[in-house]
């Protein structure tokens with residue numbers, strides 16, 4: 234009977250599952266890689282069962298377009314998950330919020346009030362000042378011939394810029410709990426991406442076999458206390474005296490005006506703040522980390538980018554935001570980096586809100602849709618020599634990052650697309666441009682560029698497994 238039903242409904246092809254787990258065990262330590270391998274055998278639209286949850290995995294541009302454009306509305310929701318429940322104010326945030334009027338309103342506030350072009354430009358001077366600090370400190374290290382933890386530096390400057398934009402001040406690790414600010418938020422992001430059995434076997438969730446629910450509750454207490462404290466501090470200050478309002482000021486003003494048009498209290502403010510912290514914390518810095526790693530591994534590309542920067546900006550001053558539009562090769566380097574290292578390799582899981590037919594396959598309501606960007610970036614029918622890092626492939630290609638070219642959608646596309654695409658791209662380009670323009674980079678202990686380890690650490694945001702260590706040599710005349 235099962236077989237007959239399957240025939241009638243034409244479910245997507247997939248590997249043979251095992252009782253209870255279905256295909257969960259096939260995800261392994263690095264799901265994007267393992268799903269890519271499976272898709273090569275079973276096709277770009279692959280059906281899986283993760284515990285009790287049906288899933289469809291798409292691994293080609295055409296299949297991604299079906300999910301993110303043709304049937305965008307059907308797949309615009311997010312699955313319920315323990316992480317969203319415990320760590321996102323009962324799914325009151327944007328990232329994990331289910332589709333509906335509440336999510337739409339929250340997202341609108343976020344895009345209009347916080348991430349608009351005008352708001353992004355208001356923080357330009359702050360970004361320039363933070364970059365100056367980074368360059369000065371790396372210049373000092375260069376004078377001393379020091380080995381620098383480049384991953385930590387990039388993540389540090391990105392974290393500082395984020396905190397200044399969101400909270401109006403920087404936070405040192407010791408301002409937080411004993412584990413430190415960065416470590417707590419990195420753990421929140423990691424917990425959100427982990428395959429938690431509770432999400433796939435609803436009845437065993439209460440047993441919390443992996444201890445994840447307990448840890449998530451602890452984490453949420455820590456950051457809730459932190460956000461409460463920040464809101465209290467802001468209430469005591471006078472925002473009208475500030476030159477640039479930070480995101481807390483803006484959100485508190487929305488709350489106090491009562492003009493949100495829906496219930497909007499402190500919990501909602503905290504949920505948005507947490508969203509932006511989590512989403513902004515590691516994404517851009519991880520992209521920079523991958524880009525600089527590829528450039529160090531490919532001295533020809535590094536030199537070509539340095540030449541572009543020299544001819545556009547000069548050798549006696551540093552890159553400014555106004556230069557970015559003129560830097561075409563930098564643009565190609567960033568695209569090529571995101572093709573091979575999409576920092577959110579499986580996007581954030583989507584969930585279908587009703588039954589739907591995709592390319593003739595039946596996808597039941599409440600299926601999880603996984604878009605494997607890692608696989609799409611390596612699809613040999615779209616990319617010539619997909620494993621080669623070659624930014625030239627984008628010159629004159631017309632492919633942009635805005636979610637219209639489904640062979641390259643590292644920010645997603647459609648209703649759930651990243652609302653911070655513009656900010657994200659500016660941050661990545663700015664930080665990368667300073668590192669490349671101001672410094673030459675050498676690997677320590679005579680390591681050859683081709684020996685640089687490029688292993689990944691899988692998470693919602695997939696970063697390098699090992700920090701990149703390198704020796705800077707200052708190259709500007711100023």
Ligand code: HEM
Nearest residue numbers: 327328512513516517577580581643644645649651653657
């Ligand atoms: C290089 C940098 C970034 C990349 C590659 C990136 C990528 C993504 C991706 C792939 C998604 C999920 C799309 C989907 O589910 O279909 C997403 C969602 C999101 N991103 Fe970004 N992002 C970046 C930077 C940022 C920054 C800096 C912020 C905020 C400060 C941000 C805020 C968000 C939010 C709020 C969502 C949830 C949207 C929703 O569910 O409606 N992102 N991002």
